[in-house]
Amino acid sequence: MAAPIARVLMQQAVHAKLQTVAASDGKDAKFVEIGRGVVIFVCFFKVCTIDDIAKIVNSVLNVRLSYCDKRQKNVSILDLPGDVLIIPQATLGGKMKGKVTQYHSNIPKEDGIHLYEEFVKLVRLTVESSDSFSGQAIHSGTYGNRQVLNMETNGPYTHCFEF
């Protein structure tokens, strides 16, 4: 099997609030907030290129997940429709080797930020241009930040996919 290019984690939330800028020098911290929707954590590996992002975004937004909703069928993010919060999460790339976790396959920070920006841009573009779009919020965290997050969920229905 080829080395993975990215790992993506999705958790359903009814509300989530993420810090995007930490407080400093007497300035307040900044936050983004979503209502009912999906939190997407993403980590890119070294072998990932900018050309891979469209495929990953397409899969993430279209895959039908079990959310045990009232309709009792699996739905995608585009089906929902709901808000979206994207969070960069380098630790997702961790690989367990005995008692040690290795992050050797993770993309360097400078390259990762470009892929992350493209990922956020394409998620926004795809959700906003979909037939189900009705003005829902699309927010994203800051690459390289400590991800200070409050999340309320009535069942995260956590899914983790490798690309």
Place this chain on the structure above:
Amino acid sequence: MAAPIARVLMQQAVHAKLQTVAASDGKDAKFVEIGRGVVIFVCFFKVCTIDDIAKIVNSVLNVRLSYCDKRQKNVSILDLPGDVLIIPQATLGGKMKGKVTQYHSNIPKEDGIHLYEEFVKLVRLTVESSDSFSGQAIHSGTYGNRQVLNMETNGPYTHCFEF
């Protein structure tokens, strides 16, 4: 590579509150709560047996993860020490096939509950008998429930491992 026996997700939290019994017939819902510590989501696959659980628990509690703590080194759950909240999460077993998510490899509910109970028992036993134990809380969710969860984190440092 052999088929995986379990998938485990760990997220660091400063506070988490999980519903263990839903409200019904005028009775209030029941919750468990932890302070600073780790939330462990767990999903077992069909091929997992009761004899595998000790190995999984040992790995989960001893693996050193990047939490970017003040000590600037990777630490394990037993090193921390912190509270532990265990949540069963069958959706973690989902596998993407085109636009569909398949849960075919997941263990049947009746078998899964036995493995989950053993997992919770062994985590409790191992944490409580470790040198670093100082009375921290160890709680667990109800197998098969909708996992209603509030989580506050100053960086979830999400890790996903397959066994």
